Amino acid sequence: MIEARGLSKRFGNVVAVDDLSFDVRPGTVTGFLGPNGSGKSTTMRMIMGLDSPASGSVTVLGRRYHDLPWPLREVGGLLEAKAIHPGRSARAHLLTLARSNAIARPRVDEVLELVGLTSVAGKRVGKFSLGMGQRLGIAAALLGDPGVLLFDEPVNGLDPEGIRWVRTLCKRLAGEGRTVFVSSHLMAEMALIADHLVVIGKGKLIAETSVADFVARSSRQSVKVRTPAPHQLSDAVTNAGGTVIADPDGSMTVTGLSAPEVGDLAAEMSIALHELTPVASLEDAFMELTDEAVEFRGGS
Amino acid sequence: MTAVVEAPASFEAELPTGRVGLRRAMAAEWTKLWSVRSTMWTLVATGLAVVGLCALSTGTVSPSDIIDDPTRRSLIGIFLGQLIFGVLGVLVMSAEYGTGTIRATLSAVPRRPLVLTAKVLVFGVVAVVVSEILAFSAFALGQALLSAKHAVGTSAAVAQRVQQLGVKVPHNVQAVLSGGSASLGQSGVLRAVVGGGLYLAVLGLLALGLATIIRHTAGAISTFVGVVLVLPLIVQALPISISNAVARYLPANIGLVMFSTHGAPDRVGPAFSPWTGFALLVLYTVVTLGLGCWVLVRRDA
Numbered sequence: 001m002i003e004a005r006g007l008s009k010r011f012g013n014v015v016a017v018d019d020l021s022f023d024v025r026p027g028t029v030t031g032f033l034g035p036n037g038s039g040k041s042t043t044m045r046m047i048m049g050l051d052s053p054a055s056g057s058v059t060v061l062g063r064r065y066h067d068l069p070w071p072l073r074e075v076g077g078l079l080e081a082k083a084i085h086p087g088r089s090a091r092a093h094l095l096t097l098a099r100s101n102a103i104a105r106p107r108v109d110e111v112l113e114l115v116g117l118t119s120v121a122g123k124r125v126g127k128f129s130l131g132m133g134q135r136l137g138i139a140a141a142l143l144g145d146p147g148v149l150l151f152d153e154p155v156n157g158l159d160p161e162g163i164r165w166v167r168t169l170c171k172r173l174a175g176e177g178r179t180v181f182v183s184s185h186l187m188a189e190m191a192l193i194a195d196h197l198v199v200i201g202k203g204k205l206i207a208e209t210s211v212a213d214f215v216a217r218s219s220r221q222s223v224k225v226r227t228p229a230p231h232q233l234s235d236a237v238t239n240a241g242g243t244v245i246a247d248p249d250g251s252m253t254v255t256g257l258s259a260p261e262v263g264d265l266a267a268e269m270s271i272a273l274h275e276l277t278p279v280a281s282l283e284d285a286f287m288e289l290t291d292e293a294v295e296f297r298g299g300s
Numbered sequence: 301m302t303a304v305v306e307a308p309a310s311f312e313a314e315l316p317t318g319r320v321g322l323r324r325a326m327a328a329e330w331t332k333l334w335s336v337r338s339t340m341w342t343l344v345a346t347g348l349a350v351v352g353l354c355a356l357s358t359g360t361v362s363p364s365d366i367i368d369d370p371t372r373r374s375l376i377g378i379f380l381g382q383l384i385f386g387v388l389g390v391l392v393m394s395a396e397y398g399t400g401t402i403r404a405t406l407s408a409v410p411r412r413p414l415v416l417t418a419k420v421l422v423f424g425v426v427a428v429v430v431s432e433i434l435a436f437s438a439f440a441l442g443q444a445l446l447s448a449k450h451a452v453g454t455s456a457a458v459a460q461r462v463q464q465l466g467v468k469v470p471h472n473v474q475a476v477l478s479g480g481s482a483s484l485g486q487s488g489v490l491r492a493v494v495g496g497g498l499y500l501a502v503l504g505l506l507a508l509g510l511a512t513i514i515r516h517t518a519g520a521i522s523t524f525v526g527v528v529l530v531l532p533l534i535v536q537a538l539p540i541s542i543s544n545a546v547a548r549y550l551p552a553n554i555g556l557v558m559f560s561t562h563g564a565p566d567r568v569g570p571a572f573s574p575w576t577g578f579a580l581l582v583l584y585t586v587v588t589l590g591l592g593c594w595v596l597v598r599r600d601a
Contacts, residue, residue, distance in 0.1 A: 026311065049410045050403055051600040066410045069319030077407055083400025085336055092335035093404070100328035100408040101320055140404065147311045177311035 001026055001179055002047060002148065006056030009042050009203075016042045018203040019056065024181045024196075026147070029174045031194030031211070032183035033286070039203035040183040041079070044152045047181075048077050060148055072101040076141030077150040081157060082133035086126025090117055090136050093125060094143060103144055111139040130157030138169070148179040155189060167193050187286065191215065199286065206286065223259045226251040226275035233271050240265055251275065325409045325418035332405075333392065333422060342388035346381045347434055350500075353377030354438040358445040361480070367446065368565070370482040371489050374442020375435060375496040375559040379552070382503045385427070386524045389507030392423050393592075394517040402601050412596045416512060420589060423508060427501035435497035435559075439484075446481035488561035495574050496559030499581070503528065503551065506585045512592025528552050544569040554581050 002024035009017040017039040024030045034040050045051040047058050049065035060068065060075050068074045084093050094108045112121045115135040120128070128136065134157050141149055151170070155163045170193055174180045184190050190197060190211070197214050199207040207214060227233050230252060234244045242257035254262055259278040266273050333339050354377045358370075367373055396402035409415050484490045506527075511520035532552050535543050547553050547569050554577035557564045564571045572580065 045403075045600070048403075048407050050406055065407075068410070070315050071320065071410055072408050073313050073315055075407075079403055079407075080400055083403055085395055085399045085401050087336040087338060088332075089335065092331065093401075096328045096331045096335065097404060097408050099331055100324050102316055102324055145313065147313045 001062070002058065002060050002181060003062075004043070004047070004056070004058040007043065007046060007053050007058050008055045009039070009046060009051060010054045016203050017046070017053075020200065020203065020205050021056075022198045022205060022208050024179055024198070026179040027174060027177050028195040029170045029180045029182060029193055030196040030198060031190035032181055032198050032200070033187060033190045034183075034185065034200040034206075035286075036185050038185075038200050040185075040200065041152055042203075043200075044077070044079055044150055044181075044183060047150060048075065048079065050079075070101050070144070072097060072103065072144035072146065074144070074146050075148045075150065076144060076146040077152075078134070078137040078141045078154055079150070079152050081130055081137050082125065082128065084125045084133070084136065087124055089122050089124055090128070090139075091121040093136070094140060097140055097143055101144055107143060107145075111142050114142065115139040131159060131162055134158055135162070138166070146178075149173055149181065151180070151182045153183055153185070155184070163189075201286065221255070221258065222279045223254045223257065223262050224251055224275060224277040224279050225254055225262055225273065227266070227271055227273050229271050232269065233266060236265050236269055236271070237262065253279070320409055320411075320414075322414060322418060322421075325414050326422050328405075328408065329415075329418045329422040333426065336395070338391055338395075339388065342384055342391070343430055346385045346388070346430070346500075347437075349384055350375075350377040350381035350434045351438050351441060353380050354442045355445065358442040359449075361446065361449055363449050363480075365480075367480050369560050369562065370443060370446050370480060371439065371492045372556075372560040374439050374446070374482075375493065377438055378435070378496050378500050378555065378559060381434065382500055382528060382555070383525065385431070385500055385504045386507035386528070387521055389423065389427070389504035390511040390517060390520040390524060392419055392508050393511035394515060394520050397515045398517055406601050413593050416589070416593050416596055420505060420508065424501070424505055427504040428497070431500035431504075432494065432497035434500065435493050438496075439482075439493045443481040443483065449480065482561065486561070491574060492559045492561045495578065496555075498578060499555040499558045502578075502581050502585055503555070506551070506581075506588055509585055509588030509592045512589065513595050540569075548572050548577075549580070551581055551584065554578065 004020055004022050007017055007020040008015070020039070020043060032040050032043070042051060046053050047060060047065065057064070065071065065075065090112065091108060094111065095105070097103070098105060098108050109118070109121070112118050115138050117132065117135055117139065120132065125133070125136065134154060138151070138154065141151065151166075154166050158166065170180050170182055174195070182193055184193070194211055196210055197207065198205070199209075199214070224247075225233065230246070234246075234252065237244050237254055237257060240257060240261070242262070243255045245253045245255075247253055257265070259276055263273065263276055354374050357376050358374050361367060396405055405415060406412065409418075482489045484493070507520070507524045510523050510527075511517070514520040514523060528551055532547075532550050535547050535550060538546070548571045553564060553568050553571060556568060557571045557577050558574045571577065
């Protein structure tokens, strides 16, 4: 269980994470979706206590990471592939982690076997490919057999076989009742790996929903309408084949009809409209944010 | 994807009692220290510098040379060794940042002061043991080379006669009389050899402290070299009234006093006594490490 509440982080004048609140529950794979530079890694680092939030808080298993008695036995994190001394062997790296958290030595070889690195266990990490680095990072995350797992872009640098292996692994870990939080900037990847989604853009929460719901909602267009005669318009829209959801602020959201169609319908029936706004779908919103991120990257 | 939400199996991690403490953190740091080759290489290089320079400075004297302080002469390699040893002290911390290992380290031991304490203790013990071994080795080698160069006959006879008469003679005369070499039994010699080792060890920890503040290998090494090598040059360039007041505070000059048997050479000017100087050096190191700890806790990893 991970609980973020009003989490914010600023780097100089740049707001990296902005008032982010979400829950990651055990027993399912939760995807953390957002374009590059949207604050996913920063959020992951804050969960693991590496970066401290400007405001807000995040807890794992009800505690701040800092207060976990045996961190590696409770939370396993893959934050960056190959963030390991290049002169150290894979086994030695895992051994240092194991010793810090009183994890029995045989477990080191067990996780090396699990990620398929047994044959290179004694080799220096500097010689590893990105994919091997990812596998070692996953081995480190699994070392303490923790109930909460954080994987930041775990499929980066993996071959197709490795990608499938990560998907299966995530699902298996969730199936065992663990909390699995996996980030990616690829929507297609998320759809395959996750059951739930936390979607962010520019550090803000865009959606917290199930993958099924996300996909369904993003394929429909919606229109926000405000009118002094909601009942009349609601009936008209329903008769024309649309769906109406009354929003708490008194406006309503229409799906199944486009903004011009709703406007024409209202004109026909002489219903006054105070607002008529096409609302971008989640996918549109996501793509927009991705585009902005790409532009930003191109300009710098 | 199924619409039906299955009740997830609940997962309970098996946790031992207690929590990650200093002993665990130290065990990890010990493994970390010895699992990279740079540790052994820098130690070997430090040894070559300390002992090699000793052999050079004691093996090349001619029998007619009067040696002011044979102990100091045999330990002079510490000044070269400290530069390499400082690199190791820097790397113990800066390599974590340079390679990103710091994030693995802090996720395993999130209480940051504990990480720094473990590093200081583990590296400190290694530093003291290695430095003392080097100091005693250099002393033994140096004295052997010095006495081999000197004809023992006349001076030994005079020395015996002086001792019989109970005459107090200056240290340098004492050294000449004892055949140009020192022994651990002479006044101040054991203290100088032990002091030389301690000086080397503490400078390694000072380097570790600088690296904790600066985080970058190159920056920390430059700063360390600046403190031990460049600062003395700057002080020397100052008017004598100022340099006399300041020079005694410099780590290098404190070190020189520490591994001399009877005070620093005249060119250093007024100096602290060996143990006062050592206490000051420890204070520098503690302050640097304290500042480093503050930075470590405050800043994002």
